Amino acid sequence: MLKTVSFITENFGKYDPKSIDSYLSIGGFTAVKRALTMSSNEIIDMAKAASIKGRGGAAYDTGRKWSQAASVPGLNKVVICNADEGEPCTFKDRAIIENDPFRLLEGMIIAGYTVGAQNGYIYLREEYSHLRPLLINAIAESKAKGFLGQNILGSGFSFEIHLYSGAGAYVCGEGSTLIESIEGKSGRPRIKPPFIKECGLFQLPTLVNNVETLAIAAAALTHGIDDYIAFGTEKSPGSKIISLAGNVKKPGTYEIPFGLTIREIIYDIGGGITDDNELKFFQLGGASGSIGPASIVDTPYTYEDLGKVGLTVGSGGVLVVDDRTRVIDFVKSIQDFFIHESCGKCTPCREGNRQILRIVDRFVDGAQNPRDLETAERFAHIMSNCAFCGLGETAQSTLLSAIKYFPEEFEVKGGKLE
Amino acid sequence: MSSVNATTFEVLNKELAAKIDTIITNNANNSTKLVGILLEVQAIVPKQYLPLEIAAYISQKMNIPLSRIYDVISFYAALSDVPRADCVIQLCDSVVCKVTGNTVLKESLQELLGIKVNEITADGKYALEPTACFGACDIAPAIRVNGRVFGHLTSKEKVKKVLDNYK
Structure with a gap:
């Protein structure tokens, strides 16, 4: 039985992403045309009814975000498309841009129309610089055909899209940091309040949405939401693009309905573990996500069921790890990543990561001190409670979940790790 | 920093300066495009880096303080102020x-x-x-x-x- 579905990804491979004529020939820009006949409130109600949760990782309700953005007063507003997907084991936004750049633009135009913005910005990570020409062309062709620019399709609504580049900083995936970067500065998060919805890019009211979130909005307006919410479960309706990788036979991006079990994702969609090894654990949502052991592989992939076992959907990354990798080595790799990516602005994240790395290094060598585990846990909790931004708050998810699910890997046995 | 105004540039020759001018013009001399401009310039500098003389040249051309240019260069992993390689x-x-x-x-x-x-x-x-x-x-x-x-x-x-x- 086919377990993947095709709603957000329905256009993948169906048209030439370099050509707007090709896109129009498969019914492209239906969503924008429809949106322009609707009121802002009607679109917001539709997004709320579809219960689209933000796909960058924070899972904030899109309808609610749009309604807040629309109600902020201001004649000049901004929509930002966050295409800075930096979570390790996450490449689904790359797949959307590669295969369906026009749908992303449609999503941005619709978002702009809904919240009353005149300008849209795509913040594309430097690692995806090879996708720049595709987006530059898509923007230019859309403008030439009147889907961007002044008075779009005679509706009175005007909207421009600008493309900005990142330069290799994971922290720029955080909304306010991304804004700093678009303003031509180093990427350090801003204090809130003021919230970016009221005072963001260039001090203007700003809406930030992930690539996939915008693509879903465009798909939902193309087809209506009934087909979309038919997928999934009552509390997690719809589908999600996952990035499946690691020790799995068929890595790649797949659109799945919410509610499949993780076992179905790994074994039916992913074809099972490489070399038929034993599954040891999996990590969901990238480096900032938690890990889960093989014993909970039958958990359904929904927001509510994952929440019960301490996991999150996050960015949609599904990293499969077999029994050849030690949990502590995995934790070490994640820790190295956060040391590199911490921007250094706040003490809990800058120093917490450093001190935790020293402890993790001792565990890797089997030379830990008796109180190391306790100290690491304490620091990790301080970070999740006191860090300035989401990076520091979530940096220790891997360590904390590893301690929870694999306590034996952290046991002190005569000072040596067994 | 004394060499900023010196005439003995090691990397920045007329041809490269003209290319940098074009990049800045293509980006409408827009200071918010600084990150992207630095990436584009770095890509055309031999050994793919941003030496002081080029950072200073961009600072002057775009009227952005050199300290801010270095804040950006030193922050982002994709930008380098030391020579890399071909x-x-x-x-x-x-x-x-x-x-x-x-x-x-x-x-x-x-x-x-x-x-x-x-x-x-x-x-x-x-x-x-x-x-x-x-x-x-x-x-x-x-x-x-x-x-x-x-x-x-x-x-x-x-x-x-x-x-x-x-x-």
């Missing part, structure tokens, strides 16, 4: 490449190039840099060579074949 090889050292076994890849690169990670060959031709995940996990273990991604590098032969493109 051919910058970035080895992903994030978890997915690690669990899929990038040890062979790393060792093959070190052996074929005769340098360790974080080093540059004596002739300045190749630099081997570790880098965070660049989103090619579906073809892990992977490298990026001057921005182009190569994956499934599970043996020395495969690595050699990639490097042969950059002789």
Whole structure:
């Protein structure tokens, strides 16, 4: 039985992403045309009814975000498309841009129309610089055909899209940091309040949405939401693009309905573990996500069921790890990543990561001190409670979940790790 | 910083200055485009870096304080203020490449190039840099060579074949 579905990804491979004529020939820009006949409130109600949760990782309700953005007063507003997907084991936004750049633009135009913005910005990570020409062309062709620019399709609504580049900083995936970067500065998060919805890019009211979130909005307006919410479960309706990788036979991006079990994702969609090894654990949502052991592989992939076992959907990354990798080595790799990516602005994240790395290094060598585990846990909790931004708050998810699910890997046995 | 106004530029010649001018003009001399401008300029400077004389030139042209230019250069991993190489090889050292076994890849690169990670060959031709995940996990273990991604590098032969493109 086919377990993947095709709603957000329905256009993948169906048209030439370099050509707007090709896109129009498969019914492209239906969503924008429809949106322009609707009121802002009607679109917001539709997004709320579809219960689209933000796909960058924070899972904030899109309808609610749009309604807040629309109600902020201001004649000049901004929509930002966050295409800075930096979570390790996450490449689904790359797949959307590669295969369906026009749908992303449609999503941005619709978002702009809904919240009353005149300008849209795509913040594309430097690692995806090879996708720049595709987006530059898509923007230019859309403008030439009147889907961007002044008075779009005679509706009175005007909207421009600008493309900005990142330069290799994971922290720029955080909304306010991304804004700093678009303003031509180093990427350090801003204090809130003021919230970016009221005072963001260039001090203007700003809406930030992930690539996939915008693509879903465009798909939902193309087809209506009934087909979309038919997928999934009552509390997690719809589908999600996952990035499946690691020790799995068929890595790649797949659109799945919410509610499949993780076992179905790994074994039916992913074809099972490489070399038929034993599954040891999996990590969901990238480096900032938690890990889960093989014993909970039958958990359904929904927001509510994952929440019960301490996991999150996050960015949609599904990293499969077999029994050849030690949990502590995995934790070490994640820790190295956060040391590199911490921007250094706040003490809990800058120093917490450093001190935790020293402890993790001792565990890797089997030379830990008796109180190391306790100290690491304490620091990790301080970070999740006191860090300035989401990076520091979530940096220790891997360590904390590893301690929870694999306590034996952290046991002190005569000072040596067994 | 005394050499900023000196006339003995080592890297910045007239031709390069003209190209930088074009990049700045194409970006409408817009200071918010600084990150992108620096990336574009770095790509055309020999050894793919941003020396002081070029940072100072951009600062002057765009009327942005040099300190702010350096704030940006030193913050972002993709910008460098020290010489790199003609051919910058970035080895992903994030978890997915690690669990899929990038040890062979790393060792093959070190052996074929005769340098360790974080080093540059004596002739300045190749630099081997570790880098965070660049989103090619579906073809892990992977490298990026001057921005182009190569994956499934599970043996020395495969690595050699990639490097042969950059002789």
